[in-house]
Amino acid sequence: MRYRHRKFGNAKGIRVAAAAVTLAAAGVLTVTFVSSGGKGTAEAATSLQQYVPIEQVTPNVRRPRVTPGGSAGRFTVDCGTNGNGKFSPDNPVAQPGIRNGAEHVHDFVGNLAITATSSDADLDASGTTCRNGDKSSYFWPVVRIDRSVRDGGAVQRALAGTSPTVACPAVRDRLPAIPAAAKAAVDRQLAELDRLEVAAGRRVLASRGVNVDLNRTVLQSLQDRRAAVLAGIGDTIRAAGGRRPAGMISLADCDVSYDGIHAALHSSHAPAGTVTTATVRCPGVRDKLPGVPKQALDEVDRNLADLDRQIAEANQRLVTSRGQGGAAFVDNAILGPLKAKRTAVLERIAIAIGRVAARPAGLERLAGCALSPTGGPASPAPSSSALPEPRGRNLELPNNTGGIVRPAKVLIEYRGNAAGKVVPMPKFLRALTGDAKPTSRGPANARAAWTCSGFGDRLTDRYPICPAGRRVQRVHDFPGCWDGKNVDSANHRSHVAFADRVTGACPAGFVAIPQLRITISYEIPRDVQLKGQYALDSFPEENHNPFSDHDDFVNVNAARTMQRIATCLNKGRNCT
Known part of the structure; x- marks a missing residue:
C-alpha cells in the first residue's frame, strides 16, 4: 500500500x-x-x-x-x-x-x-x-x-500491472435546450471534449501502476482545456438566444480511474443484493433533441426541468419508502407513475418544437426508466460516465x-x-x-x-x-x-x-x-x-x-x- x-x-x-x-x-x-x-x-x-x-x-x-x-x-x-x-x-x-x-x-x-x-x-x-x-x-x-x-x-500486485483510464463528467445531458442556430457549433464543441478525453486517456493508458507526476500533468492540462471549451459552449448558447448553462465549471475536472484493478482481485462473489440505495436511471433527453427554435426555448427548458424534478422526486421516494410493499412495489408505485409523467412532458416538448419546426420523432421511447443497481455481478461500464456499481x-x-x-x-x-x-x-x-x-x-x-x-x-x-x-x-x-x-x-x-x-x-x-x-x-x-x-x-x-x-x-x-x-x-x- x-x-x-x-x-x-x-x-x-x-x-x-x-x-x-x-x-x-x-x-x-x-x-x-x-x-x-x-x-x-x-x-x-x-x-x-x-x-x-x-x-x-x-x-x-x-x-x-x-x-x-x-x-x-x-x-x-x-x-x-x-x-x-x-x-x-x-x-x-x-x-x-x-x-x-x-x-x-x-x-x-x-x-x-x-x-x-x-x-x-x-x-x-x-x-x-x-x-x-x-x-x-x-x-x-x-x-x-x-x-x-x-x-x-x-x-x-494488481495495481502494478493496471493501466489507468480517464473519466470525465458527462456534459451532453447537463445542457439547457440548444438553440437551432447554435446546434452545429455546440456539437463541434462537444466533440472536442470527447477528443480531449480520448487523448488524455491514451497518455495515461501507456503507463502501469501509479505515476503521480504523469496523472497531475495530464489532468491539469485536460482540466484547463475542458474549462475553456465549456465556457465556449455557454457563450455559444447564450449568443444564439438560449439560456447560459449553469454550473459548467463543475464539469471541468476529470479523474484517473484504476478500476481495472478489480479484475485482478476478487473475480467472483456470492450472489447478493446491494447495500446502496437504488436510484432511477432514465434515458437522456437533452442530447436527443434537435436544435430548438428560438420561440420554443423557454417552454422546452421548463419541461426539461420538469423531467429532472420527476427523477429527483422518484429518487427521494426510493429512500423514504425503502422496505415497503412487495416485489412489485417499486414498479407500481414509482417507476410506473414516473413513466406516465415523463410521457406527458415529452409530448409537451414535441408539441412546443413542432409548432414552429419539424416535430421531433420518437421522444416517447425515452419515457421508461429503470433502477440502478439492479443486483447481480458488476459489469464493465459502457462509458466513463458510469463506472461499475x-x-x-x-x-x-x-x-x-x-x-x-x-x-x-x-x-x-x-x-x-x-x-x-x-x-x-x-x-x-x-x-x-x-x-x-x-x-x-x-x-x-x-x-x-x-x-x-x-x-x-x-x-x-x-x-x-x-x-x-x-x-x-x-x-x-x-x-x-x-x-x-x-x-x-x-x-x-x-x-x-x-x-x-x-x-x-x-x-x-x-x-x-x-x-x-x-x-x-x-x-x-x-x-x-x-x-x-x-x-x-x-x-x-x-x-x-x-x-x-x-x-x-x-x-x-x-x-x-x-x-x-x-x-x-x-x-x-x-x-x-
Whole structure:
C-alpha cells in the first residue's frame, strides 16, 4: 500500500513482525494472526502499521485565539446518522455527472434526492433528514468491519500491472435546450471534449501502476482545456438566444480511474443484493433533441426541468419508502407513475418544437426508466460516465468488504472565525475536505482526521486504537474562507480556502464564512481495533488508506437560515 511517506515491507512476515513489535513495545497487546480464512495467507486486510494507539499521538491541534473582532459562536444541526440507509457510490461534488464515480460507498445525511446528476433546483425541492429543514447534503465514505483474513499484498500486485483510464463528467445531458442556430457549433464543441478525453486517456493508458507526476500533468492540462471549451459552449448558447448553462465549471475536472484493478482481485462473489440505495436511471433527453427554435426555448427548458424534478422526486421516494410493499412495489408505485409523467412532458416538448419546426420523432421511447443497481455481478461500464456499481458478498465493490458500521453519532457544526466576523455562505456552495486519492493525485490536499472521543487535542492520519469506553472518531474541518464570487471551481477547491492555522485569518481576497465541522463517532469493538479489522471504504488504488479520508458538502440552507447561522456566530452564541 502507498501511504503518505511511509514504506512498508512487501513480505508478510516483515509486516506482521513490525506491527507486533511496535504495539507490544507500547505495552498494548500481543498480536497473533490466524492464517487461512479461505485465502491461504496470514496477511491481514489492512496492515497493523496503519493503526496507532491514540495515547501515542502527540497533541497537535492548535486553535487560534479569538480576537476581540472575531466570531466565537457555534451553530449545530441534527441531520441524524443515515437512519434511512442512503448509501451511494456517487460523489456529486468531486465527480458530478459521473455515476458511481467514487468507486466506494458514501453515507449521506441531509438532502434525500441528491445523486451525481442532481441540479440545484432538484436539491432545493428535496426533502431532508435535518430537523431544522436544512436541505444541504453532507456525505463521507463508510467505515466497515471485516474480520476475514486475506492477501493485502494482492492490491499492490494488481495495481502494478493496471493501466489507468480517464473519466470525465458527462456534459451532453447537463445542457439547457440548444438553440437551432447554435446546434452545429455546440456539437463541434462537444466533440472536442470527447477528443480531449480520448487523448488524455491514451497518455495515461501507456503507463502501469501509479505515476503521480504523469496523472497531475495530464489532468491539469485536460482540466484547463475542458474549462475553456465549456465556457465556449455557454457563450455559444447564450449568443444564439438560449439560456447560459449553469454550473459548467463543475464539469471541468476529470479523474484517473484504476478500476481495472478489480479484475485482478476478487473475480467472483456470492450472489447478493446491494447495500446502496437504488436510484432511477432514465434515458437522456437533452442530447436527443434537435436544435430548438428560438420561440420554443423557454417552454422546452421548463419541461426539461420538469423531467429532472420527476427523477429527483422518484429518487427521494426510493429512500423514504425503502422496505415497503412487495416485489412489485417499486414498479407500481414509482417507476410506473414516473413513466406516465415523463410521457406527458415529452409530448409537451414535441408539441412546443413542432409548432414552429419539424416535430421531433420518437421522444416517447425515452419515457421508461429503470433502477440502478439492479443486483447481480458488476459489469464493465459502457462509458466513463458510469463506472461499475457496488456488488459482492458484502454488497460492495471488490476489496471494500465487510459490514458497514453505522455512526453512533454525527455532529454537524458551523463555527465562527477567530480573526473576524463571518458572512453567510452562498446557497449551492460546494466544498470538500481531505482527498480521496492521495496515492494517485498526490497528498497535498489530504488531511489527518482520525482521533478518539476525549482526545480532541490530537488528530492522526492512521486508524486510532482507542482506550476502552472511547469511540473512534473522524473530525472533518472544511475550508472557512470563500472567494466572494463562486460556488464551485474547476478543481472544486480554489473557490474556498482554509484560514491560517495560527491566526485564523483568511487569505487575501477571501472572506470568512461559517466554517463547517463534521465529527463522526463510531462504537467499534476494542478487539476489532486491536486486530486492525476496521477500515475506510476507498478507491481501489488507496487500499483503505486512512489518509484518504474525506468529506463533501453542498449548501442548500435557505438564505434566511444561513443568515441566522452567521448572526449566531458573530454574536458568540451557541445555537441550534
